[in-house]
Amino acid sequence: MTVYIEELIVRSNGNRASYHEITKEVRAVIEKSKVKNGICVITTPHTTCSVIYEEYSHDTNYCGDEYLQVDFNNVLEKIVPRCLTEGQYYHPGPEHVAFGEKDCDAALVPDRRSLLNTEAHIKASLVGESVTSAIENGVLQINQVTGYYYFIDWDPNRPRDRQCKIVVMGE
Structure with missing residues (x-):
């Protein structure tokens, strides 16, 4: 069995949820893997990110x-409103804020406001x-016309480079 892994880096926009259509990249990884029959897993290690399979909508807003x-x-x-102020949600609590300010790299936690991303964690979950x-x-094996x-x-709090892993397994 072959296992082939590639990583994509995508840049979030930092002011609203960022969607990145990655179908072409996934197909290219499958081709490079030379796997004919198996599975493809598209995943992310980030706790505020998701991967979905959905129809391409064609129409866009501004x-x-x-x-x-x-x-x-x-x-x-409507279900999980944006976290705009401390105390809106239990998270981040005082211990998490202290950890973010003391133990994390400044690139991960540039300021306290960046910790107000509770809704991003809930939506990703x-x-x-x-x-x-x-x-x-x-x-x-996806819809070849509208499946993407x-x-x-x-996380709408700041632009960041994010990892997306594509794992192809099979024969």
Whole structure:
């Protein structure tokens, strides 16, 4: 069995949820892997990010976000509103803030405000960090016309480089 792994780096926009359509990159990794029959796992190690498989929406708003993404954001915002002030959610509590300020690299926690991303953690937990799809005869088994993979960074507090892992396994 072959196991082939590649990493994509995507840049979040830092002012709203960032969606990155990565289908072309996933297909390229599968081709490079030479796996004909198996699975492809697309995942992220970040606790405020998700990977989804969804239809391409075609229409976009002025920010370039697809309408389906805007609708998804609007629904999630009703369930889990953006964390704008301390005390809005229990997290981050005083111990977490102390850890962030003392033990973390300044690039990870540049200021206290950057810790106000509780909604990003909750949304990522609800949506999930990975998608798995089958590969048959070297072809990804997704809708070839409207099926697309999206990497999402839910954290709106600052732009960052984020990791997306593509793991191909099979024969």
